[in-house]
Amino acid sequence: MKSVRLALLGCGTVGEGVVRLLRQNSAMFERKLGVPLELAGVADRSLKPIPALGIDKGLITRDAAALIGRGDIDIVVELFGGYEPARTLILQALAAGKDVVTANKALLAAHGGEIFRAAVKASLAVGFEASVGGGVPIIRTLREALAGDRQRAVYGIVNGTCNSILSMMTDGGAEFADALKQAQRDGLAEADPTVDIEGHDAAHKLCLLVTLAFGVLLEPAQIHTEGISRLTLADIDYARELGYTIKLLAIAKDDDGAIEARVHPTMIPARHLLAGVAGAFNAIYIHGEALGSSMYFGQGAGQMPTATAVMADILEIARHRLAGARGGAHALGYPVAHLKRARVKPMDDVICEYYLRFDARDQPGVLGAIASILGRNGISIVSVIQKGRGVETTVPVIMRTHEAREKNLKRALATIGRLKMVERPPVFIRIEERL
Ligand SMILES: NC(=O)c1ccc[n+]([C@@H]2O[C@H](COP(=O)([O-])OP(=O)(O)OC[C@H]3O[C@@H](n4cnc5c(N)ncnc54)[C@H](OP(=O)(O)O)[C@@H]3O)[C@@H](O)[C@H]2O)c1
Structure with a gap:
């Protein structure tokens, strides 16, 4: 291979960050890989050329399926978001022999089984580091660094919008509605914030964490999910008086096969490390049988932090391709056939x-x-x-x-x-x- 060639689907917040990294670090990536990493095409319905980033008219298309089908593409980077056409395009990419990188937690939580089975069948990889924790490398950590241990519990602050709102309530004395408006003004909350503030985004991420930590498949509907919209400042103040801080936690526990999986506002001791995780930061606190406790902390979203996670997947897959290796049989830490359907404790x-x-x-x-x-x-x-x-x-x-x-x-x-x-x-x- 003379180069590794990428097709980018979606050049919005994260996609543009990926293009920036490709441009800023192209020499370093070439040194790391031994060949250049090239952007071969960008599919996006609203993108205009950005000369400063090397995105010229010839690179842009509205026809994502045609871009994926091109013979010169090695890796498809899906950053459209949403369920369709992202799902169909990822399956098409795998069928056409391309590895895939995605940041799409909602899609993987709902259709991960189908996508990972298709990847195994085609001996191709699906990288999804950016789907949980933004720039916090928690997927690789669970799959590789912690692979030798039996995980017992995972506690995640995995939604920066909720954590920012809770910080404004806890530290700034704002009521929920005012904190939400401020988060929207600061670009930390969407115009329609439901998926974040009602805990659904955290539940999507918990599905992936549970699979990696415990080797079981979960669907979002199996996770008891409560958001933060009913929390009052009074409860936050009383919690403080009792020595606690309230966080939206994604919690999973494995008690010898009895799985707990839930997302809800949770009071944790104010002296605990997770209680100090403020604003848009994310942290995942893991309890392993042999290791004990460890915590992974960092920027949970945003253009460049999320792009670094996407880039890490691209580089790993590129290295595999260049070494002649194929496959993503253990993308979830287990062969897909060894993953069990979980029964979640009511x-x-x-x-x-x-x-x-x-x-x-x-x-x-x-x-x-x-x-x-x-x-x-x-x-x-x-x-x-x-x-x-x-x-x-x-x-x-x-x-x-x-x-x-x-x-x-x-x-x-x-x-x-x-x-x-x-x-x-x-x-x-x-x-x-x-x-
Ligand atoms: N933003 C973050 O901090 C963050 C963090 C972690 C993970 N993620 C995940 O990363 C993915 C991308 O997020 P993002 O924030 O970059 O989204 P975004 O800013 O909305 O970017 C998506 C881009 O793709 C385009 N697009 C979407 N559907 C398309 C279609 N069917 N055909 C053509 N173009 C299409 C959009 O065009 P329009 O603008 O016209 O819709 C937009 O330019 C999502 O799965 C998200 O969950 C994001």
Whole structure:
């Protein structure tokens, strides 16, 4: 091979970052590979020539399928995003003998099985480092650096939008709606932020992390997913008073085959390393049986950080091609045929400690009534804070519980919510004390 030739599908935020790296570092890439890495074509519906980046008219096409089909293309880099036509184009690329690099977590979470099977069948690679953690190299770390250990738990701050909003609430005292607007102004949240703030993006990423960590296949629908849109500043402040910070965590645990996988706001001890991960940064904290705990931290999104992860996949695949090696049989850390379908523990069976908030009338017997219902459901209380006595007619009662089964907690909260002296539905937030 005299060069390795790339087809880029999508020259938006990340795609343009890839082109910048190709241009800035072309001499270094050639030294690393021994041959030049060349951009052979860019498919994009709205791209205009960018002379400063070497994207001239002749390089641009609207016909992605024709670009993929060209005989001079070695690697197809899919950065359109979304499900279609990305899925069809990736399958076409593999069928045409091209390796693929993608950053598309939503697509891989929903159709990864089909895509990785097609890659194995064609003895081709699918690189997807940029799909989780942006510039944080967590895919390779789980697949290669940690391959010798049995992973027991993964805790990820994997959505920069949510983490930025939570930081603005925690450190700047903003209410959720104001923090979201600020994140939108700062370019950290989309105009329609639903996929991020309701936790779906984190769930897509958790699917991939679970496969790499535990060797099982999950679909997003199997993951209990709650976002941050119902969090209040009051709960963030009470959490702080109790010594906790609230983060949107993507959590997975493997208890000898019993898999937990959930995304939800979580209270973690304020002294924990993950609690200090602020703004748009991402971090993935992993507990391995032999290694113990390790954490991987960095820029979770953005043009150049994400482009570095895409580039790392391109270089790895190019090296393989140049060495005459083929295949991505172990892209997920296991032969695809060895991956199992996971049965995820129902939330009713999950055992956690809980933060509870009741907005109750300030009258005698309230605490006793609540505590007795909790007790009857097997839930014991660690601490209680009652706010504003004698000033308001309704006062928040804050409790922290010992470990309890979620089914029992929900039953107790339903009963408490029916008490006349409790004004609004009780609020609960799960606590991860020993992560
Ligand atoms: N941005 C990040 O920080 C980040 C981080 C990690 C992973 N990712 C992933 O990287 C991928 C790309 O994200 P991005 O932020 O670069 O997206 P983007 O800025 O929207 O770029 C996508 C580009 O592809 C074009 N495109 C999309 N569908 C097309 C189609 N069917 N035909 C022709 N052109 C099409 C878009 O054109 P239009 O503008 O006309 O739509 C746009 O120019 C996504 O899978 C995303 O989840 C992004």
